[in-house]
Amino acid sequence: METGTIFKFHNDLDTDQIIASQYLLLPNLDEMKGHAFESLDPDFSKKVKPGDFVVGGENFGCGSSREQAPGVLKALGVQAVVAKSFARIFYRNSINIGLPVIVCKDLPDEVNTGDKMVLHMSEGTVEANGKTYSCTKLPEYMQNILNQGGLIASLNKEEK
Structure with missing residues (x-):
């Protein structure tokens, strides 16, 4: 895997903070992705690059079951989400769409936004x-x- 930049977020990060409900009316993930994390970091979608990482604390992705939350992260090219723990539905939705979600208990407390990271899945x-x-x-x-x-x-x- 490649080295990527960390974008760090807090505990109990809600899916509405990843992509607010008003943007779910947009026709596709490509149009939604520019609004990812808008309430927390209005420039996130401009700063994040393919191969970067989102790091969170406990209970990452809590709230509603919207699959667009991991979908916009994958559409932006986020390599993986690493957190202390995940809300079950966010975890499942991420695996369903092919976005790696990795539980790492110690890392979130010791890194900051802008740090570099390499994941060896x-x-x-x-x-x-x-x-x-x-x-x-x-x-x-x-x-x-x-x-x-x-x-x-x-x-x-598998069907083929």
């Missing part, structure tokens, strides 16, 4: 600020789902 580690952190290593079947672009893409490939 297959090893279950993250490197940042000269330190290596242990993270939850995804089971092989989940990594395969992510590698194929998400659950639907994976199931479609």
Whole structure:
């Protein structure tokens, strides 16, 4: 994996803070993605680059079950979301669309927005600020789902 820049957010980050409900009326993720994290960082969508990371605290992605929340992050090219813990529905929606979500208990307290990070998903580690952190290593079947672009893409490939 490549080195990316960290964009750090707080505990209990709600899906409405990722993409506010009024933008769900837009016709597609491409039009929605420019409004990601707008209430917390109005310039987030201009600053984030493909391969960057979103880092959060406890209960990342709580709130409504909108699949557009992980969808806009993937559309912006976010490489992965790393947090202390995830709301179950956000976690599931992320895997479904092929956005890696990694539980890493210690990293969020020791990094800041702008720090650089490297994710080694297959090893279950993250490197940042000269330190290596242990993270939850995804089971092989989940990594395969992510590698194929998400659950639907994976199931479609199995049918052929």
